[in-house]
Amino acid sequence: IRERLSTLISSAIRFHLRRLFDPLPMAYTLPSDKYTAPDLSGCRARTHEVVELCPPNGFDKKDESNPADGPASLWERPISHVLLLALQRVHSYFQMQDDINSCIRESGDGDLSKPTVVFALSQASHRCLEGSTKDRAFSETDLDDILHDIYLAHTCLSAARASKFILSLLRWPGVNLAIQNAGGWQDVESVSSILKMHHLDKVFSGEAHFALLSSIDELVKLLESNKKNIINAAKASQQVLQEMWSRFKRGKKKKRHPHDKIVRQVLLDDSTTAVFPSFCFPDSN
Secondary structure, three states, X not given: OHHHHHHHHHHHHHHHHHHHHOOOOOOOOOOOOOOOOOOOHHHOOOHHHOOEEEOOOOOOHHHOOOHHHOOOOXXXXXXXXXXXXXXXXXXXXXXXXXXXXXXXXXXOOOOOOOOEEEXXXXXXXXXXXXXXXXXXXXXXXXXXXXXXXXXXXXXXXXXXXXXXXXXHHHOOOOHHHHHHHOOOOHHHHHHHHHHHHOOHHHHOHXXXXXXXXXXXXXXXXXXXXXXXXHHHHHHHHHHHHHHHHHHHOOOOOOOOOHHHHHHHHHHHHHHHHOOOOEEEOOOOO
């Protein structure tokens, strides 16, 4: 019963987010002179009339590959879909905050007046990145430690970009007014509160991120109060990921150890999921 309730709550939240952010879907029936299609515009907020997703800097819609070659980019997805993905990334960060904090430390690099934040890597990662040991094959245990470092770094980087996406969306001109005119956040918050009330977010990890929507004001405060830490962790993590990629990318002529191939593929996969869209006014791009 608890699992069915959790699934029902998540479906209800998705419905309300689509109602608040997405335009009406295309009609499945052909227009008819005899039967006029009903006007359903009142079923959705007018948020989609004031904000639209667009590629971030460095990306161009015209340069994208055929959608049939793979999943659509996030800026081709509905806003509600991307918002939920961003909430997942933020939730993962806070779930792993203790592990992340234990890996993040300040380093002055000889200048104590200008400390920088660095990512404290495992010994396995240090061995594969530094000195004469960086090109040697490593063990299965070392592989697990390296992948864990990459996972933590990717979690930090994704959370920073996801947090920026959420705050920018909620503060985009006209978004708050459109949502308030459509009834506000009350339905989303009340349904999400049921998830927390029955501690379903602690039991079913797939729906846990919905609990962040139990109070939009508290969500904004949470992201703002942790903004500096999230950004610092992301900067340190990005440096780690760049160093890892320099180590594992290797040219086609270089023979790769099987473990190297695994790490390289993980880095490639993670790089595509950490990019969140920017915003623009409809028809302005």
